[in-house]
Amino acid sequence: MSTLLSEGPYLQQTQVEQMPPPMLARGPFAWIRGNLLSSPLNVALTLLALYLVYLIFPPLIKFALIDAVWTGNDREACLVPAGQEAGACWAYVAAKFSYFVYGSYTYDQRWRVDIYFILTAIGVGWMLWLDAPRRGLGAVYFFIVYPIVSFVLLSGWEAIGLQTVDTSLWGGILVTIIVSIVGIVFSLPFGILLALGRRSKLPTIRLASVIFIEVVRGVPLITVLFMANTMLPLFLPGNMTPDRLLRPLVGVALFASAYMAEVIRGGLQAIPKGQYEGAMAVGLGYWTMMRLIILPQALRIVIPGIVNVFIALFKDTTLVSIVGLFDLLRTVEATLTDPTWTTPTTRFSGYAFAAVFYFVFCYGMALYSRGIERRFETGHKR
Known part of the structure; x- marks a missing residue:
């Protein structure tokens, strides 16, 4: 049996030298070459994506950050002379931010909304943190205590001194x-x-x-x-x-x-x-x-x-x-x-x-x- 195996037509008759292990290319340049430039099609798509980034992001950054107006008391702060490019009017957002958050909620009662946001963050964080302690207690808080307290807090209850909103x-x-x-x-x-x-x-x-x-x-x-x-x-x-x-x-x-x-x-x-x-x-x-x-x-x-x-x-x-x-x-x-x-x-x-x-x-x-x-x-x- 050994003779047949050693003389078989499908067996290598000469000794082959051992090849070195394959080199593992690592680092950002290797990642770019392997994922973005691995073929002519990938090269074309990469160039197209870079061109779209060039068309979109510089004007967006210029509008949102470079030419933006951050402070002001009225529209005059955000108006620019003719011929100049106008940026985002973040002064308007800052002036209206309170209305964006609370709507027309009674001004002197908005502290109740702030407490509601804190209660929401506690409940959501407790439920999403899988390793949080006493998650069963967290479920009781989120599904029972939190809705009741939030309803009373936001709507009001004259019996406990909360104005109805x-x-x-x-x-x-x-x-x-x-x-x-x-x-x-x-x-x-x-x-x-x-x-x-x-x-x-x-x-x-x-x-x-x-x-x-x-x-x-x-x-x-x-x-x-x-x-x-x-x-x-x-x-x-x-x-x-x-x-x-x-x-x-x-x-x-x-x-x-x-x-x-x-x-x-x-x-x-x-x-x-x-x-x-x-x-x-x-x-x-x-x-x-x-x-x-x-x-x-x-x-x-x-x-x-x-x-x-x-x-x-x-x-x-x-x-x-x-x-x-x-x-x-x-x-x-x-x-x-x-x-x-x-x-x-x-x-x-x-x-x-x-x-x-x-x-x-x-x-x-x-x-x-x-x-x-x-x-x-x-x-x-x-």
Whole structure:
């Protein structure tokens, strides 16, 4: 046998010298060469991207920083002589910043809004910090204590000495945060129930879930907001009139729940059948199986989809202005009619401030999502 192997036609007859190990190129230049200049097509795309950066960013930096006006008391500070390029009027944003944050909320009561923002930051931070101590207590705070305290704090309660502030005076970032928090908090549990209902073996529950999901996903959010604003009072007793802020909150929560249900349903379908069979084999009931085995795995799989729904919902809060709520974008538009600050760059400055606000929050959610993915190793590494 050894003779045949040594004389086989497919065996190397001469000794080959050992080659050195491959050199691993590292550093920024190696990364650029490997990712941006690895082929003629990549070189062309890199040059095109650099050209677009050259066209967009220098004028943007010049408008937002170099030629910008940072201080002033009225429009005169932001007006420039003919022939000169005008920059952003950040003095206008600074003058209207309080209105952008609080809307028309009673001036001497705005400390209550500041406390609400602090309570929100504590609750959100406690829930998002996975290694936070006593996270069970944090859940009780965020889902029970925080909503009650926030409602009493913002609305007022004469019995404890807090002046009543009608929701018609709320506006700006305050309304944007409230609508976002309510939509995000309620859409996840309602979406889970709808996803489970759509996969239920009970025909009535499955049909009701399918109808709700498809109807809500089949119409724009503006339609849902109009329906919530006009039709919600019809489902209540004649002597009850829902608050003008409560109506769009219900509409936003229901709309986001329908989209969340489809995201979670995709995660449930990705769980192997053996997980269900193994859970039932050890005697777990349906809800225990879902709570301990199935849902934790499904939610980890669809973390990017869940965060994508949250980001879309946060941006869609601007649509509540259609039903008369003064969110951040609506407050910016309201200040544009003030003749004290009417300049050619006022409108762009106000919208730029709103864009930066939404970008910071949305990009923050995206970064957190990627961090959670890395921690749970839900991404596929190649």
